[in-house]
Amino acid sequence: MEYVKVLAKEAQDFCTECFLKFDVPREDAEIIADHLVLANLRGVDSHGIMRIPYYTEGIRKGLVKPKAEISVVRESPSIALLDGGRGLGIPVAVKATDLAIDKAKSAGVGVVGVRNLGHVGMLAYYIKKVIEHGLIGFTCVNAPAIMAPWGGRERIFGTNPLCIGFPMDDGKAMILDMATSVMAHFKIKVAALRGEKIPEGAALDRQGRPTTNSKEAFEGVLLPFGGYKGYGLVLAIEVLTSALLGALQSKYIELHPSTQGGFFMVAVDVSRFRNYDEYKKDILHLVDLVKSCPPAEGVTEILIPGEVEEREVEKRIRDGVPLDITTWNELMNVAKELSVKPLCHTP
Secondary structure (H helix, E strand, O other), X not given: OOEEEEOHHHHHHHHHHHHHOOOOOHHHHHHHHHHHHHHHHOOOHHHOHHHHHHHHHHHXXXXXXXXXXXXXXXXXXXXXXXXXXXXXXXXXXXXXXXXXXXHHHHHOEEEEEEEXXXXXXXXXXXXXXXXXXXXXXXXXXXXXXXXXXXOOOOOOEOOOOEEEEEEXXXXXEXXXXXXXXXXXXXXXXXXXXXXXXXXXXXXXXXXXXXXXXXXXXXXXXXXXXXXXXXXXXXXHHHHHHHHOXXXXXXXXXXXXXXXXXXXXXXXXXXXXXXXXXXXXXXXXXXXXXXXXXXXOOOOOOOOOOOHHXXXXXXXXXXXXXXXXXXXXXXXXXXXXXXXXXXXXXXX
């Protein structure tokens, strides 16, 4: 597969200019750009700037609005339910996260749900914001139906990802960000672009037969990770993000990369439970225990959640962000169509 590399700052500027062409407020356009490029830097290319053509297409089709009119449906000192006004999901989710942080600082815990918003992208982006304030964070969303329940072969659930994060020390954190399908839908798309196969047990084709062909999988049905255990988690997330919030169930969300169901965010103030320094001492001790565990045969190092992504950030800031040639060509088409300065790649 052929690749080109781009600099993160140039990718951010390019992304911002693309959304400004659709009358997205500058603050929101910059938030979206920051989000998508961070996804690329963390190696989560399926949620990076390859999303630009899809989000802008969502605006054109009326699936999402360039300017979000957020309203408060219900609110108390520790809880809020928002309506995102069908706005682009990333800036709406950022505002919801900021509100959860404020409530956690004031009441000890902040729980904010949002319905009627567009695709929110990489969940770790929001949890990193929570962690910056010394808070523990948990978030999850439901999405357009592309996954079957355990034992089924019809699309009932989205990939229904979750993310949970814990602050540690010196800006470091433990962050688990994962889809509840064996593979995220757009990661399968990336595999298809690269001509790569996917693992067995990840998907079914349109006829409900197991497949490792990434193109067949993208057009077929995804499966939950961990068998019935993963399926139980998928179902729990569906309840939290639809039934609890009054958002659409996955089955009724229009299938498009710009759409989402409900967004559920929880922020918890560690200091309401114990002294923060004591918490920090214990979590760092726990990490040391894990890292010092003798590795199994064939394993060189034991990692904690989020460690691979943070190392990738350092590498890609230094060396540039790799884009497959198909994504590159799509972005060049967007630049031409919108009369935006094309994104340059490094030698």
